[in-house]
Amino acid sequence: MFDFSVVTAWIDNLLQGCMSQTAAIIIECVLIGLVLLGVYAVFALVLILAERKVCAAFQCRLGPNRVGIWGSIQTVADMVKILTKEIIAIRHTDKFLYNLAPFMVIVGSLLAFACIPFGRGLQILDFNVGIFFMIAASSIGIFGILLAGWSSNNKFSLIGAMRSGAQMISYELSIGLSMLTMVILSGTLQLSEIVEGQNELWFIFKGHIPAMIAFVVYLIAGTAETNRGPFDLPEAESELTAGYHTEYSGMHFGFYYVAEFVNMFIVAAIATTIFLGGWMPLHIPGLDGFNHAMDYIPSVIWFLGKSAVMVFVIMWFKWTFPRLRIDQLITLEWKYLLPINLLNLILMTIIVAAGWHF
Numbered sequence: 206m207f208d209f210s211v212v213t214a215w216i217d218n219l220l221q222g223c224m225s226q227t228a229a230i231i232i233e234c235v236l237i238g239l240v241l242l243g244v245y246a247v248f249a250l251v252l253i254l255a256e257r258k259v260c261a262a263f264q265c266r267l268g269p270n271r272v273g274i275w276g277s278i279q280t281v282a283d284m285v286k287i288l289t290k291e292i293i294a295i296r297h298t299d300k301f302l303y304n305l306a307p308f309m310v311i312v313g314s315l316l317a318f319a320c321i322p323f324g325r326g327l328q329i330l331d332f333n334v335g336i337f338f339m340i341a342a343s344s345i346g347i348f349g350i351l352l353a354g355w356s357s358n359n360k361f362s363l364i365g366a367m368r369s370g371a372q373m374i375s376y377e378l379s380i381g382l383s384m385l386t387m388v389i390l391s392g393t394l395q396l397s398e399i400v401e402g403q404n405e406l407w408f409i410f411k412g413h414i415p416a417m418i419a420f421v422v423y424l425i426a427g428t429a430e431t432n433r434g435p436f437d438l439p440e441a442e443s444e445l446t447a448g449y450h451t452e453y454s455g456m457h458f459g460f461y462y463v464a465e466f467v468n469m470f471i472v473a474a475i476a477t478t479i480f481l482g483g484w485m486p487l488h489i490p491g492l493d494g495f496n497h498a499m500d501y502i503p504s505v506i507w508f509l510g511k512s513a514v515m516v517f518v519i520m521w522f523k524w525t526f527p528r529l530r531i532d533q534l535i536t537l538e539w540k541y542l543l544p545i546n547l548l549n550l551i552l553m554t555i556i557v558a559a560g561w562h563f
Contacts, residue, residue, distance in 0.1 A: 250284060316342035336479075351366050390408055426542060473515030
């Protein structure tokens with residue numbers, strides 16, 4: 206399987222051979238930032254189109270089908286349109302916080318996106334406390350949402366922001382405990398090592414029933430964390446118009462819209478990384494011929510394929526289940542998911558300590 210670190214090392218050696226080490230590092234940082242922003246934007250456009258097509262399929266419609274082949278560049282046209290729209294200045298707002306909030310959402314999303322291992326040697330940030338950094342980075346977006354509701358000076362925006370804050374902080378507990386359950390199984394917080402630890406068998410199979418419980422809880426909590434249906438109370442159109450971003454227009458609204466879809470991919474990518482082997486091929490112990498054949502499939506294809514399945518499942522949730530009431534949403538987390546997660550964490554600890562896992 207190809208290792209992308211060969212390419213990155215070649216670029217590093219090429220730059221350092223032409224200039225000083227400091228200048229080479231600066232150029233590398235700029236290049237990485239540009240690539241990250243480009244990939245981030247492309248993923249957002251693809252996911253928006255996928256959402257519209259999946260929604261149409263569930264509702265027996267065609268979805269976008271005019272701009273490009275099968276509507277394939279409809280989202281590109283929408284992006285051009287939103288870039289040219291005016292950003293309307295709202296009176297009686299806290300202008301500094303009002304303008305800062307969308308950028309906080311994007312920054313938190315970008316930092317989490319940079320931690321994802323897309324393939325062998327294809328990862329921007331790889332810390333020895335990668336799981337903790339991922340949770341911390343993704344939490345920055347909450348501040349952007351709360352600031353948007355407060356600074357807009359709109360009661361609907363404020364209610365949506367408070368709902369979102371309560372929801373995201375609550376469900377972060379279940380996400381963190383689910384990830385901690387798999388950290389106990391893997392014995393490391395570093396994402397690259399977690400993937401390498403699934404070389405022989407993915408953790409969802411290796412960890413027995415506790416891993417499967419953690420996987421289901423993570424998907425439910427991850428869907429709620431991204432404010433997607435049936436947990437989209439902060440943006441309930443029938444109650445709060447557009448929720449916390451009601452007063453935003455132009456590219457400021459576009460930031461929230463893009464961040465929601467990329468956050469959905471981040472949730473799917475983390476599930477792929479810690480439960481489904483990340484970019485690691487499917488290996489079955491004892492079947493050497495099958496395992497060798499699986500190694501011919503590029504690591505990026507493995508990762509994107511698994512993540513696409515997870516994204517489809519999250520979309521399936523939204524277009525299948527009706528929206529919950531706010532009391533049902535909070536009850537689900539504090540009375541059911543959190544106790545299940547705590548018991549599951551203890552069970553996984555016992556299994557690992559006793560050596561009962563595969």
